[in-house]
Amino acid sequence: MGQISSIKWQVPTWTLVAVGLLLNIVSALITNFYIDDLTRQSNDINQRQQSNEKLIQLIWQQVETVERKREHTLVILNAAEMMQSALPEEIAAQLQHDIGYWLPDTPLDLNIEKVPALMEALDGVQASQREKINDLYLENQVFIDENAEKMKAISRLRNLALFLQVLGLAFVLARDLNWKEDRAR
Numbered sequence: 001m002g003q004i005s006s007i008k009w010q011v012p013t014w015t016l017v018a019v020g021l022l023l024n025i026v027s028a029l030i031t032n033f034y035i036d037d038l039t040r041q042s043n044d045i046n047q048r049q050q051s052n053e054k055l056i057q058l059i060w061q062q063v064e065t066v067e068r069k070r071e072h073t074l075v076i077l078n079a080a081e082m083m084q085s086a087l088p089e090e091i092a093a094q095l096q097h098d099i100g101y102w103l104p105d106t107p108l109d110l111n112i113e114k115v116p117a118l119m120e121a122l123d124g125v126q127a128s129q130r131e132k133i134n135d136l137y138l139e140n141q142v143f144i145d146e147n148a149e150k151m152k153a154i155s156r157l158r159n160l161a162l163f164l165q166v167l168g169l170a171f172v173l174a175r176d177l178n179w180k181e182d183r184a185r
Contacts, residue, residue: 013175020171027164035157042150049143052136059136063129069098070122074115081112 073095080087087095087110096108099118102125108118 016171016174020168020174023164023168023171027161027168030157030161030164035154035161038150038154038157042147042154045143045147045150049140049147052140052143056133056136059129059133063126063133066102066122066126066129069102070119073099073110073118077110077112077115 076087076091076095092110095110099108099122103121106121110118
């Protein structure tokens with residue numbers, strides 16, 4: 001019968017070290033370019049989301065302010081009606097100024113008969129403000145979804161970069177193992 005020869009396949013040590021260094025360089029490039037860029041994008045999304053949150057709070061305060069103006073106006077008009085007298089000019093001017101800020105295009109006639117129209121106009125202002133809040137809230141939901149995707153991508157790239165670093169280190173350490181094998185022979 002024929003003799004079985006064993007052929008030992010051996011990769012040169014310098015090749016393993018070069019591959020190991022190359023993997024570490026690729027890992028560093030992934031970290032410096034892709035992960036850092038995704039992190040910057042995620043931070044931008046977070047800032048826009050926080051800006052929207054602040055804007056929502058401000059708009060909600062405006063809705064509450066309009067409600068207080070409404071109540072204040074009703075109390076004053078009711079008091080004038082109960083006293084069966086017209087509003088003093090100074091009070092009427094101040095009310096018109098306060099409400100005029102919210103209803104700049106609406107002519108204001110402050111008397112008890114015009115209250116339903118005034119309340120309807122103020123309802124429109126509040127509805128408009130609430131619509132802005134809803135739009136900002138929905139925009140924030142989109143930002144949350146975008147940010148979650150960015151964070152998943154960052155996590156995957158970090159895992160890949162870590163894997164490449166460990167693999168590269170293993171190849172570099174193969175040089176030391178090969179050197180010890182060569183000395184043992």
